[in-house]
Amino acid sequence: MSDHIQLTADDRELSPHTGYTREHWEAVADGLLRAAWRWATPRGALLDLPGRPSGSGVRSDGIEGYARTFLAAAFRTAGAGGKDPDGMLERYADGLAAGTATPGRDDAESWLPIRSGQPMVESASVALGLRLTRPWLWDQLEEGVQDRAEAWLRGALRHVPAPNNWYFFPYAVAGFLESAGRGDAETARARERAEELLEGWYRGQGWYADGDGRAFDHYNGWALHLYPVLDAFLAGDAARLSRHGARLREHLESYALLFGGDGAPIHFGRSLTYRFAAGAAVGLGALTGNTPLSAGASRRLISGCLKHFLDRGAVGADGLLSLGWYGPHAATLQAYSGPASPYWASKAFVSLLAPAGHELWTAREEPAPVEAADRALALPGPGLLIHSTRADGIVRLHNHGSDHVPPHEGESAAAADPHYGRLAYSTVTGPTSDANTADNHFAVEVDGVPSVRRRIHPLGAGDGGGFGWAASWHRPVFASGPETVPGLRVESVTVVRGPYEVRVHRVVGAPPGARVTLTGWATGREDELATVLEPLLGWSERGEVRAPEGTAYTRWARMPRLSGPAEGTKVFVALAALSGEPVEGAGVAGVDEDGRSVEVRWSGDGSVTRIAFDPVEIRVVAVR
16 A cells, blocks of 8 residues: 555444445545646646656646546545545646646647547546536636636537547536536537437447447446436436436446456456546446445445555555556556556546445445355346356456457457457456467467457357356457468357356368367466366367466466367367366366257256357256
8 A cells, every 4th residue: 555545444344344434535535636746737737647658648648647637636525515625626727727728839738639639538537527626616717717628628529539438528528518507509419429329339238339349348337327327417317317327227237246356346358557447337326326236235346446456556656556457567558548547547436426424435335246146147238248256256257249349440360459359357367468378268270370359249148047158259360371261260158157167169161280279267376266277079288378478467377278170160168267266177077069069068966058059059958
């Protein structure tokens, strides 16, 4: 824990799982803000935090530092009824006046104009900050400063956003301008367009695609639900809050299962350096009453997530959030990540909008969903399968539908993304880097070149009776030689029960001399984790490979690997497991295959899972 964050003693009576109370949350917000402001320009328009710049440049990074910390200050102050013990709002008011005075000028304070780049992202945090603190900041500004700020913000309404959650940045700007009595046809169009797109991106069970493709990740919670639900809540619009809130409630039915017993969110998707922002949707649901969770379980999740990262070094000795996961970790990042990017974690402080007397803070903490029972929950819309075990608190996410490939782009191995392309992710492991062997990956090797999984086509998902399954197919693509092999495809099925995963892969159209490999979970020597990858059908060799660059969880990693020849059409079956307790490869008693289907006979009660192809169908048969 950084010395910059001064926490009160844990309250184990009110919060038996984490010890955290509302006072802990306020202390974290205050500590992060004080540390960040040591890097402000003289008038406070830019917070130039130290570190490698993003692809947008240092001035854009400075705006990001101002905007994202302002959001934390706004949640903290608004939730306390305007109390501002460190006088932060006066600093942000001065910075707003300086930054908007001469946009585009090359000086110490001026902000970049908003076009279709990173300042558009930051405009949303500035707008939300101004909306939340309006009585104490905006309403106290001179009219000329208000006019300049409006002129700067309107740049977000007049340029085309990126084709995804970015449409909610002008949406947030428009919401603020309308709340301040400055709305017009331009603000109305921005809001209507975002709402229209959101409806088209909905895939069911509370999940949205992040754009017209099939990207399903944490942006559901910290963007696609956050902006419309918070906007409706702040506006007091009961009809919109009911509509958007119902989807948030449904989203939390599954999303709440993606936090481990140690508080960690699922390590999946991009922008993971936002860390405890993963709890924003949970806090928002509790704040607005749109949640299936009790208040005590909600606080268990958000405080567990915050504490998880604070206890593991996410905040450095300098009091700043580092670019990474626990400490600095380059492989976690994207090109757009700059020194202030981690401060989108500020979205977690939406929970502070619930005042001290709110049940989110007064109810006694209750266990998280993962601590209540083993779960296998299928999400057919996004093509995901959530798989958790109570005994070790580990959550696994099997990916058969989220690929982050824009619909207008072709598939290329050069654009492979370890944050989406793997078969499985968890709360205790991270993907290996591009420079090392891929974990949890099924590859077809042609002329010695392993394939990459890019665009994922879901084939279905289901659950019941303690089992869960998800299926998909993909076209293998290659980094050298021909990018694809005509007619080559891989059909993949994951079936889970207890701590076990049966992974079935059917290769169709493999050329002569082709081979396949399957890797398991990547763990380090210091991990207290047990892994299994047992060959059940089709494999000829087994071994272990290393990933010297490690993962977000360990500096050095290793993983089991199976391999075998694959020509024409062939089926491969393996038993995998990741557990915090000893696991033996005895989850399956046997496997039979007849060319059209695979029958898996489970140990113990003799249950049978039949997996048919053409089309893919999964059926769990009663105990014999």
